[in-house]
Amino acid sequence: NDEKISVQKEYHSFLNPLEEILFYQYIGLDNELAYIPFNEPIFDLYYIYGTLLLENDDFVKAEEYLLKALRINPVSSKTILSLADIYKSKTRTYNRFFLYNVDALKFAYKNEDIARAYRNFGFFYVEENQLDIAAVFYDFSLNFDFNRQAFRELEYLKSRGINTEIDRKDAENVIESKKIQVGVNPFILDTLRIICVDLEIRKYYRGALYFYRILYDLTKDNHILGK
Secondary structure (H helix, E strand, C coil), X not given: CCCCCCCCEEEECCXXXXXXXXXXXXXXXXXXXXXXXXXXXXXXXXXXHHXXXXXXXXXXXXHHHHHHHHHHCCXXXXXHHHHHHHHHHHCCCCHHHHHHHHHHHHHCCCHHHHHHHHHHHHHHHHHCCCHHHHHHHHXXXXXXXXXXXXXXXXXXXXXXXXXXXXXXXXXXXXXXXXXXXXXXXXXHHHHHHHHHHHHHHCCCHHHHHHHHHHHHHHHCCHHHHHC
């Protein structure tokens, strides 16, 4: 009469080992982990469908499918940023919008995602009528991505009499004062360095090159470029 104990599983999919490490560092498991095979791109299908719905202003359905994608990969910064766009569009209270951007910045390891989060903070402070603070975030975003939207917003703020030429250190102090992460999450940089060295020592050069490229994009370090 032995009874089999059913073990609840969490089904996740990560793009690379960095994302899996981020998941364990910041979120963790409540149940047993089950990997979704790479030949079953469920995350991609949910994410793409959710973003298509968002582009067509179907915010309710878009949120439903983007949340499905996020459950599969809870550290996907692009998914979190798409969810932030929903709350940017459909509500006049921006608490959820702000918090989504905080999370996206914590997990982001691509310059375009980091810049997008900072532009969103710029938008938030425009809505809060703190135009000088908004200028800091739009200007700081340009350190990661030369985006036309950021330039347009800075031109608008300049036309309102706001100083848009901000010293890097002053900008960092303002961002820190708002309890927002400055630049790349240091944990990501440290983890990338460990992964790169480990793969190189093991002579997994293709994998090492993949992560060295990510690390170089984030740091522009000439030593990494040499690697």
